Amino acid sequence: MGSTTSAKSVGEPSQSKLQEALRAHLEASLLPGDTPPDLAALGEAAQYLLAAAHTRKPGESLVQIESASGARRRLRIAIINDDMPFLVDSIASTIAAQGIAIDRLLHPVARVVRDPAGAITAMAKPGAKLAEGLRESLIYVETPRVDARQRRDLLEALQATLADVHAAVSDWPAMQAAMSADAALAATFDDEAAALLGWLGGGMLTQLGHLTRYRDAREEAVLGICRGSARELLAEAGYPGGEGFPEVEIWYRDQGGYNGAITAPMLQYLQAEYEEHLGIEMGIRVMPIQDWMQALTEETNNLFLSPYEYDYIDPSNFFGIFYGGGRHDHRVPEYDELVAAAGSAADWEERLDYYAQAEQILLYDNVSVIPLVHPIQTFVFAEGVSGDATIPTDQGLSASSRLTPYFYTHLTVEE
Numbered sequence: 001m002g003s004t005t006s007a008k009s010v011g012e013p014s015q016s017k018l019q020e021a022l023r024a025h026l027e028a029s030l031l032p033g034d035t036p037p038d039l040a041a042l043g044e045a046a047q048y049l050l051a052a053a054h055t056r057k058p059g060e061s062l063v064q065i066e067s068a069s070g071a072r073r074r075l076r077i078a079i080i081n082d083d084m085p086f087l088v089d090s091i092a093s094t095i096a097a098q099g100i101a102i103d104r105l106l107h108p109v110a111r112v113v114r115d116p117a118g119a120i121t122a123m124a125k126p127g128a129k130l131a132e133g134l135r136e137s138l139i140y141v142e143t144p145r146v147d148a149r150q151r152r153d154l155l156e157a158l159q160a161t162l163a164d165v166h167a168a169v170s171d172w173p174a175m176q177a178a179m180s181a182d183a184a185l186a187a188t189f190d191d192e193a194a195a196l197l198g199w200l201g202g203g204m205l206t207q208l209g210h211l212t213r214y215r216d217a218r219e220e221a222v223l224g225i226c227r228g229s230a231r232e233l234l235a236e237a238g239y240p241g242g243e244g245f246p247e248v249e250i251w252y253r254d255q256g257g258y259n260g261a262i263t264a265p266m267l268q269y270l271q272a273e274y275e276e277h278l279g280i281e282m283g284i285r286v287m288p289i290q291d292w293m294q295a296l297t298e299e300t301n302n303l304f305l306s307p308y309e310y311d312y313i314d315p316s317n318f319f320g321i322f323y324g325g326g327r328h329d330h331r332v333p334e335y336d337e338l339v340a341a342a343g344s345a346a347d348w349e350e351r352l353d354y355y356a357q358a359e360q361i362l363l364y365d366n367v368s369v370i371p372l373v374h375p376i377q378t379f380v381f382a383e384g385v386s387g388d389a390t391i392p393t394d395q396g397l398s399a400s401s402r403l404t405p406y407f408y409t410h411l412t413v414e415e
Contacts, residue, residue, distance in 0.1 A: 024126050084165065242280040252284065296328060338357050
């Protein structure tokens with residue numbers, strides 16, 4: 001039967017035993033030549049990884065990223081999946097592509113038993129055999145600390161990578177069969193092409209995707225990472241090539257000035273993108289600002305285009321627009337709680353953490369807002385003009401683009 005640690009009761013001792021089992025797995029996953037972390041560090045890693053893995057459905061990928069303080073400021077990443085190929089290399093490459101160095105990566109694979117709700121009830125100890133449960137990949141990564149925007153970009157990149165890995169692994173047999181079929185077809189008119197496909201299909205290529213595309217833009221046999229395209233999703237929903245899709249309009253408020261000048265090409269761009277990539281014809285309606293605001297508040301349309309400008313350089317200026325009961329009557333309780341917590345937090349890094357979580361809900365979970373473009377403005381300061389107001393942030397924002405009180409109080413002019 002093997003040896004397991006069980007968490008059938010919810011007491012602290014059971015969680016301690018699970019944590020100890022996972023700590024042993026982390027220690028056993030060290031590769032020759034790796035500098036082993038001390039027991040306290042392994043215990044902290046096990047606690048963090050176990051909390052992230054606590055509840056999971058079969059086939060679900062979990063990614064958790066957290067800034068950690070203490071003796072060493074660092075970023076901790078927990079990634080939990082069904083055990084499958086390509087995970088470690090894909091994850092390491094994704095992190096490196098974000099310009100982030102990996103200080104530590106541990107990858108234990110353990111047989112885990114979960115209850116019908118997905119909560120962990122038992123975990124096999126290293127080397128033990130257990131008939132129950134499934135093999136799960138539990139990856140723990142430490143990197144240097146990065147800012148909130150980089151964490152959000154990293155989370156998005158890791159989620160996309162894991163989706164690709166899942167697609168490639170689940171469709172692997174079908175892709176191998178498709179390549180064999182292509183080789184057999186090629187043999188009827190080109191022996192060299194058939195030989196090449198046979199050689200690649202014999203283990204000389206890690207195939208990630210497959211599709212057959214026709215001159216009329218039709219696509220068939222879409223497998224692996226290719227099957228996540230927008231057109232494929234539309235076809236699965238019953239709208240192949242956008243055919244039969246309900247009428248779509250984007251509404252814009254009529255206004256002049258700078259905003260009025262830049263929105264016309266943006267509307268035309270969106271219209272062309274919908275047609276090119278989705279096969280959907282999108283209409284444009286320009287309306288008086290009062291009617292537009294009322295329609296937005298009453299949600300009488302799905303797509304609205306609107307420019308926003310900040311009044312002062314602080315995240316609260318933008319996030320407050322969508323705070324419950326505010327300017328647009330946007331009501332998402334989880335979002336409101338995070339924005340409120342950010343507003344009352346005294347520490348800057350803590351505020352950014354709250355805003356990063358709120359941004360995840362606003363842009364990805366609820367998809368309330370889809371950012372399109374950010375204008376770039378150029379300013380030339382005369383010699384003798386200096387101060388914080390003239391220096392842009394890492395994101396290129398500067399008080400000089402708005403004549404705010406900050407601009408006047410943080411500007412020095414030498415006579």
